[in-house]
Amino acid sequence: MVTLGLDIGTTTISAVVAEEGRVLAAETLANDAALPGKDWERMQDPQRILLLARQAIDTLLKRFPQTQRIGVTGQQHGIVYLDEAGNPVSPLYTWQDQRGRQPMKDGGTYIGQLQLLTGYSVPAGYGMATHFYNLKNGLVPREAATFCTIHDLAAMVLAGRSTAAIDVSDAASFGLFDLKQGCFDLDAVRAAGMDPAILPQLANDPCLGTGPLGLPVYRAIGDNQASFLGATGGQTQCMLVNVGTGSQFSVHVPSYMVCEGLETRPFPTGGYLLVGAALCGGRSWALLERFFRDTVQMVTGHAPENCYQAMSSALEHAVQNQPSPTILPLFQGTRSDPEIRASITGLSPDTFTPLAFMEGMTRGMAEELRKMYGQYLAAGGSPLPLYGSGNGLRLNRHLCIAMEKAFSLPLHLAENQEEAACGAALFAARW
Secondary structure: OEEEEEEEOOOEEEEEEEEOOEEEEEEEEEOOOEEOOOOOOOEEOHHHHHHHHHHHHHHHHHHOOOOOEEEEEEOOOOEEEEOOOOOEOOOEEOOOOOHHHOEOOOOOEHHHHHHHHHOOOOOOOOHHHHHHHHHHOOOOOOOOOEEEOHHHHHHHHHOOOOOOEEOHHHHHOOOOEEOOOOEEOHHHHHHOOOOHHHOOEEOOOOEEEEOOOOOEEEOOEEHHHHHHHHHOOOOOOOEEEEEOOOEEEEEEEOOOOOEOOEEEEEOOOOOEEEEEEEOOOOHHHHHHHHHHHHHHHHHHOOOOOOOHHHHHHHHHOOOOOOOOOEEEOOOOOOOOOOOOOOEEEOOOOOOOOHHHHHHHHHHHHHHHHHHHHHHHHHOOOOOOOEEEEOHHHHOOHHHHHHHHHHHOOOEEEOOOOOHHHHHHHHHHHOO
């Protein structure tokens, strides 16, 4: 079956046509829908996004008229308000928006007050934190009947609907969600002074309907879950390490499970995804490359275009298992402790070399994700096949080797680069 997957990201909008998990073609457009605002606001124009999404879809459907279904995914947590007819009546407040961190007149922050009222920790940028701020500051449009993610809006329009019906993976991304029961915690919503009537309804059926394109459109799913499906070829009983600018460890579990250091997220095909995130990830390697490039410029007066090829070549000729310093690549802290920073220990005359620093960095990047794997095992989880995705792994064979050593498992590198869009296509194809 040939299906189309749409991924509405923060900076790009991508679509793929896939058959049995194999991508036949892809179309990617820059998401230029950003709107001006205060330095802590992050807003986008939903109508512009819908236009770009339709442009990407139309381009692929002209090439592949045999396409049978459409799946949708995109940036989680953010919200756009809709009126009763399903029209957007506000900007998209993205997951990067920081209004929840702003100070309240009587002290504290909006997210701090929300936690006091509900007992839930809801990060800034999550839909409930954004809505709480807007409610307190009179910014909820009078005509707003509900809110949803931007990809839920796109799926609704493509399905020819006037009401949004969202997947549990997106609903949970807003906050104030009971993961065990699979629904919003209405008592917590009321405790925050919010009217539950504005909450979007959860989708009961996988297919939302057949819209103007004449193709069945399936409910949108969160991009984290879609990326997991896309990277593993639709497999669920497995683990995934993803290394991009940041990095993540994810593992699917069949039933609700709490694991220290990992977030539990609903999975659209059943079960849950345990997710741990490292804030720096692949940026650690980029920082080391910049250090080498700056050093070359300091010594020679000329900066090379980049040092990645030289770094890779040096590692290719390195002696195996040579000593290296221990590097904790926490350059941007952690989610639980944003103030903590990276460290280097175990320096000696033998390890104070560029090659040893490269070895130490790859091991440190792998070890950060392996610790999350260790927390999963400590909570009662079992080893599963390990998959890898993201350019941080695709472009760095030595990091792949470091991952295999850290996890003591072979690493299956994802074939498809547009993992989220591919995952949306796979989700639509499985029903």
